[in-house]
């Protein structure tokens with residue numbers, strides 16, 4: 001007999017291979033515990049029930065249970081049955097190297113996430129309730145790969161209002177965050193014969209990997225205080241940049257370069273992918289509008305809910321130029337299909353009711369206060385450190401004075417439970433990093449941990465530059 005299944009009361013299958021001997025049953029039960037399918041505290045079926053399920057003698061099951069009790073995998077409680085013991089958890093197979101999840105730092109100031117504890121749970125729940133109650137049943141069918149029309153209409157309105165984007169419902173494709181949008185666009189570009197994509201020399205490795213995985217060559221372009229050096233896009237068939245707030249430097253792309261970027265695209269039959277990841281959070285002056293507004297025919301605008309709401313929401317959107325629209329929609333249809341309807345309905349309602357605008361306004365205020373707290377603390381405790389890139393977004397670059405060692409600061413901070421990143425981590429080319437900077441996200445910690453996180457960081461900085 002190759003395989004026999006026993007189904008426990010809960011939905012667990014016990015796979016007894018080979019002969020139905022006591023040894024095979026013991027092995028199958030140990031496997032189930034080790035692989036996590038049988039958790040500590042789970043009650044096992046009675047010997048009579050399992051024997052009947054497997055078609056074996058009840059004694060064989062009773063002996064297997066007794067053996068596993070003796071080994072510590074199970075505990076037997078007289079009169080109430082056999083259970084997976086708590087110690088069994090400690091015996092579970094260790095995760096394979098590389099699969100372990102590092103323990104989260106106590107004070108997380110590493111860039112990437114906003115303060116997820118400020119997610120507007122109540123308003124989101126209310127929007128979900130209204131949206132699901134009022135949605136026509138048709139909304140729950142297989143839908144348009146671009147996403148729900150209702151959401152695309154709300155988004156077109158919001159993006160025009162908040163970011164100056166030129167969009168209508170037909171130009172928008174809803175996707176799972178920026179990363180999926182980028183992946184779809186790169187596949188389309190590659191299928192159209194584009195071979196090289198110019199991208200900012202400092203940025204996310206994941207984004208570079210997505211580009212390369214889609215079959216494109218990533219050409220790193222240096223960044224200076226005016227943003228990415230657009231004049232070096234050269235012969236690339238596409239370029240990607242973060243014009244509102246370069247990640248991680250924090251500088252905006254100056255007006256002359258914005259014009260030059262769209263002129264380059266128009267003259268070279270190329271496209272620019274605009275990553276507008278944190279465009280909502282501008283503190284010093286009027287928000288810098290989207291680059292896309294200058295030339296909607298050559299700019300693919302990409303937005304995300306990851307900063308304004310939370311990365312776990314996995315909602316993003318592309319505004320595609322007419323010439324690329326059909327291909328991008330086709331890629332979405334082939335690789336994924338439409339984004340989950342319930343989330344789309346909820347987000348549409350969240351936008352329609354004004355809850356999103358209210359949330360962004362209140363977050364902007366809260367992040368502005370944090371930014372001021374950071375600026376004040378650094379100037380008080382480590383005045384030699386320059387804080388850059390804080391006109392917008394949720395992170396800052398702290399440029400250490402000559403002689404201070406950024407890597408040592410990062411290591412000491414980690415020892416004290418504070419996670420920060422070095423500029424070096426974001427370099428996507430082999431060119432050495434000139435900056436002696438660290439990247440600090442003042443957006444990430446929950447409110448109760450924020451001032452301690454900044455105080456600990458400033459203490460490390462003060463020691464390092466003493």
Ligand SMILES: Cc1ncc(COP(=O)(O)O)c(C=O)c1O
Nearest residue numbers: 112177178179247277304306316
């Ligand atoms: C530069 C940049 N682009 C895009 C994103 C958002 O990516 P996603 O929408 O896939 O979460 C982030 C998030 O941290 C980012 O830092």
